[in-house]
Amino acid sequence: MATTELELELITKALIKGQASRVKTLTLLAIENGVTPQRIFQHALLPGMQVIGSQFRDKAIYISDVLIASRAMHAGLHALKPLLSQPKQSSLGKIVIGTVAGDLHDIGKNLIVMMFRGAGFEVIDLGIDVQTEDFMEAVIKHQPDILALSAMLTTTLPMMPEAITELERLQLRDSVKIIIGGNPATQEFAQSIKADGYAVDVFKAVDLAVQFVQ
Ligand code: B12
Structure with missing residues (x-):
């Protein structure tokens, strides 16, 4: 096996075992050896999280194991952060982002934040479990070009149309583009709630x- 592939596989294995500091060390080592952050994310960290996701779905592991693996994922992302979010000279635009109310998932959202920043956007990250009124307040206060909503649970998906309805009620809908994403969201769902866009992953x-x- 080529050295890089082996390095990536070791990161994946450490993530699955929930070894946060090992994931961090191995990620930093891979960066030092010239592996691109995109490759580390796509071929080491993400596959690890996917294994955890299916093991959890199959009831082979507990929620506590998922949480431990999530910490390891964050440790890896943290090591990639300086490379993914090097600020550009001028801002491309402003984005307000958050995970909707009732939803505590933030790994995907945090990654999106890093990539938006790396692409040159100013990002106001409202965090997790963000109530609709807090999104509205942020839109009024920061006047972003884009409002980005993340949801990872089928049960929290309805918070997205709620935010859009509220923007309409406040006559703010035309002032901001809305992008949605997260596990249960789809292009069809985005169209049905009249969001401006949907992306399946960080690159899109x-x-x-x-x-x-533009
Ligand atoms: C990690 C994890 C957790 C961790 C979260 C830790 C954290 N800090 O985020 C913890 C342990 C807390 C957790 C809890 C729960 N979880 Co959970 N979790 C996961 C898991 C395994 C991985 C998610 C993840 O981080 N993936 C890696 C990241 C990089 O990918 P991502 O999040 O999908 O993000 C990408 C895209 O979706 C997209 N994206 C994401 N957000 C946005 C936003 C925008 C604007 C755009 C454009 C794109 C975008 O881009 C990202 C990067 O490419 C998934 C399974 C899975 N495979 O998805 C289950 C999963 C999401 N959880 C699930 C469930 C059921 C739960 C619990 C209800 C379990 C329980 N019984 O308590 C609780 C709910 C807690 C709550 N109220 O939120 C289910 C959801 C099922 C559903 N459709 O409703 C899943 C799918 C597992 C399963 N197969 O059953 N979970």
Whole structure:
């Protein structure tokens, strides 16, 4: 096996075992050896999280194991952060982002934040479990070009149309583009709630955001 592939596999294995500091060390080592952050994310960290996701779905592991693996994932992402979010000279535009109310998942959202920043956007990250009124307040306060909503649970998906309805009620809908994403979201769902865009992953999310400010 080629050295790089072996390095990536070791990161994946450490993530699955929930070894946060090992994931961090191995990620930093891979960066030092010239492996691109995109490759580390796509071929080491993400596959690890996918294994955890299916093991959890198959009831082979507990929620506590998922949480431990999530910490390891964050440790890897943290090591990639300086490379993914090097600020550009001038801002491409402003984005307000958050995970909707009732939803605590933030790994995907945090990654999107890093990539948006790396692409040159100013990002206001409202965090997780963000109530609709807090999204509205942020739109009024920061006047972003884009409002990005993340949801990972089928049960929290309805918070997205709620935010859009509220923007309409406040006559703010035309002032901001809305991008949605997360596990249960789809292109069809985005269209049905009249969001401006949907992206399946971080790379498509950046393309979409850039498209909206050009
Ligand atoms: C990690 C994890 C957790 C962790 C979260 C830790 C954290 N800090 O985020 C913890 C342990 C807390 C957790 C809890 C729960 N979880 Co959970 N979790 C996961 C898991 C395994 C991985 C998610 C992840 O981080 N993936 C890696 C990242 C990089 O990918 P991502 O999040 O999908 O993000 C990408 C895209 O979706 C997209 N994206 C994401 N957001 C956005 C936003 C925008 C604007 C755009 C454009 C794109 C975009 O881009 C990202 C990068 O490419 C998934 C399974 C899975 N494979 O998805 C289950 C999963 C999401 N959880 C699930 C469930 C059921 C739960 C619980 C209800 C379990 C329980 N019984 O308590 C709780 C709910 C807690 C709550 N109220 O939120 C289900 C959801 C099922 C559903 N459709 O509703 C899943 C799918 C597992 C399963 N197969 O059953 N979970």
